[in-house]
Structures are given as C-alpha cells and as structure tokens.
Amino acid sequence: MAENSILYWGSGSPPCWRIMIALQEKKLHSMPQKLLSFDKQEHKLPEVLAINPRGQLPSFKHEGNVVNESLAACMYLESQFKSQGNPLIPDAPAEQALVYQRMFEVLTLHQKMADFAFYNWRVPEPERHETALARNKSALTTEFTLWEGYLGKMGPRSYIAGKNFTMADVVLFPQLALCVRFGLSQKRYPCLLDYYNRVKERPSIQTTWPPHWRETPPTMDPLKDV
C-alpha cells in the first residue's frame, strides 16, 4: 500500500530543501522522506508520477493530501501546524506583509538565477547567443543588488523579513545557498554573504544540508563575476 505521508526529494534542489526546512521548524521530524536521484531520472518513477503528473521533485503528500509546489507545501504545513514548532508567518499585519512579499519575490530571484547559471543547460547549442547571456547576467546582477539592499536596510543580524527567522527565510535560504555554491561574491554582496553565514548554522538547515554538497566540492562557479 502506498504511504499516506511522503516527501520525495532531490539533493541540492532549493524547492525540495524548503519543504525539508519547514518540516524541521514545525517539529515534523518523523515525516517519511525518500531521496531520489535526478541523474538517474528517478523523478519520473511511477510512485512519483502517481502524486505528481509533472514528474518533478519535490513531490509531497501529507496524510493523503498532495501539495507538490514548494511554497504551497510550506503554506500548508504552517497552516496545519500553526501552534507546533516555530511560528513562521507572523499574524501582525506589517510583519506578515513583509514575509509574504519576500517569500514570493524569491521566485523572481530563482528565475533570474536559472536564466543565467543554467543557460547552457536550458538552451540548445544552436540557439545560444552571447547577447542573451549578457542580458541575463545583467538582470541577475540587478536582482542580487536589490536583495543586498533589502538586507542592508534591515540592520545587522536581521533575517530577510525582520528580527525573527520566518517563512521568507525558509524560501530564500536554499536559493541563496545554491548561489553561494555557484561562486556568489562575498566582496560584491557582503550583506547577503553575512546573512548566509549566520543562517546556515541554524539546526533546521544543518540537519537538511544537501548530502552531495557535503561530499563533493562544486564543479562550477558561474556566479563568481555576477
């Protein structure tokens, strides 16, 4: 019989990592989790396709309820376990507005990062253009500068949406960590790197650190000059 609750995940995928951090923060330590290999195309396994017609990771089912989109799963977990573990979405209007705003802005950071760093992977060779790559790089620089400014304005030792760790950090951190692994410059973005170095020590993040990142150094640094 298929399990009623299961998280299928891939190592190093920011969307997967978000759900794993949220599970830790909400003290849902016993949620069944299964690590699958993107390289082996295990995200197309029948057991994944049974709950996710897109055949993507994460694929997540909680007590029979399927929520595969990472932000959807995070919202669901916070709502269903509001009083368990750490509160991740504040009730006060001003704080809540900023958490929601930053959570959703991360999707733009993700898009712009992928458009540049995964350009050769996403665009077939005959369709590649140096002009497009340069434009994507410029857009990504603008994006990082915006986030650097957000953190700069928050003051020292802040999280991305205030004095407390929130869902905005759950969503942002895995994306930023991938950027750092890809060579994001401490010199150009000191606030982002300071934030990264502080938040990475959090137990929910250490516990869920991508296993293949521990074992192997990065093989490319596409963001070193961004």
Place this chain on the structure above:
Amino acid sequence: MAENSILYWGSGSPPCWRIMIALQEKKLHSMPQKLLSFDKQEHKLPEVLAINPRGQLPSFKHEGNVVNESLAACMYLESQFKSQGNPLIPDAPAEQALVYQRMFEVLTLHQKMADFAFYNWRVPEPERHETALARNKSALTTEFTLWEGYLGKMGPRSYIAGKNFTMADVVLFPQLALCVRFGLSQKRYPCLLDYYNRVKERPSIQTTWPPHWRETPPTMDPLKDV
C-alpha cells in the same frame, strides 16, 4: 501626503486583476485604486517606485504595508480579512492542500504562456529561433492539457479546487481569461472554456473586467492553434 492604502494597476494584467478580484471578494470595495498605462510607462512613475523598486504593476499598499507580489497580496488580504466577505482559503486539510497546490501551479501556466505568446516581444529579433518557439508551443500544449484534465476530473460546474470558488480561482481566472482573449480553442479545451464561461459571470470578476478589453477586440490570437 502619500496615501496609506493604494492599488496601482494596469488593465489586462493578470497579476493586477487577481488583487482586484480578491478585494471584491473580501468586500474591500473602498480601497483606493489607480489605473496606470503600461504604454505610457506609468509603472515607472516615482509614486510607484516609492513602494515598488521593481517598477511593476501591481503595486499595492494596505495601511502602510506594502505587498506588491500578486499572490502575496492575495494571501495577506485573506489572512487579514479572514472573516470578512467570502472565505477564499478553506481550513480543512484536504481542501486547503488542493487550493494551495493549484494557486502555485498557475505560476507555471503563466510562465509557459508568456514563453510562447510573448516570444517575439521578449526575444530580440536576431535571437529568435523557430525551434525554440515550437518547443515553447509544445510545452504550453502539455500545460493546457494538464489543466483541462484537472477540470475534467472535478466534475461539472466545479471550480478549479472543488465545489466552491477559492483563492485558486482568483489566481487562475485572470490568467485563463488572457488565454481565451488570445484565442484559446474551445474545441481543444472544452472543460477550460466551460469553466471560463461560468466563472466570468461572477460579480467580483465582472466588476473588475479589464476596461480596455470591453472597448477593443483582441488584436492577435497567438493561442488559436495551441
């Protein structure tokens, strides 16, 4: 003095329209709203940039709290006015899971639609390739087929996430309406078009219908063969 609550919006923009529908559903009829022109670059006006460094529409401020990302604004409005107007996010786990899942999947539909329908607008002429356009068209067909299947499985007269109108419809409908305006085929996607024809009569949607859509017929139908 700058207003404490204001929605800056552009006619025909699905993200803007989502917030306008949510405001109607939550009975926030007196929220100040200002229609701006994309053609005249009014989304780059100082009053917009003052609350949105991205210079995009929608830009939204409620009692001094800025939430520009459309899904963030929708979540914020539902949370802050939970018991006012129509409930848009159910509390019951199974229903809630599906609403969140569909809400966030709309972002993929949006992306794939834009990649195809706005290809010539987004990609400079020297960088265009028929192969890329064909690939984007195929991905969009797959996406529409998925949504057609979702509605087909829900049964007649359903909304996208169940028997009731929810935030998933608030997020989906404006995107689908743009697809219909761009020529989406009733023959190929009968469930999507039946849903569209039913939901468009809802008062919150009629009241907020894009003004320039009422006045001018569409000038292109890029989706007619998708």
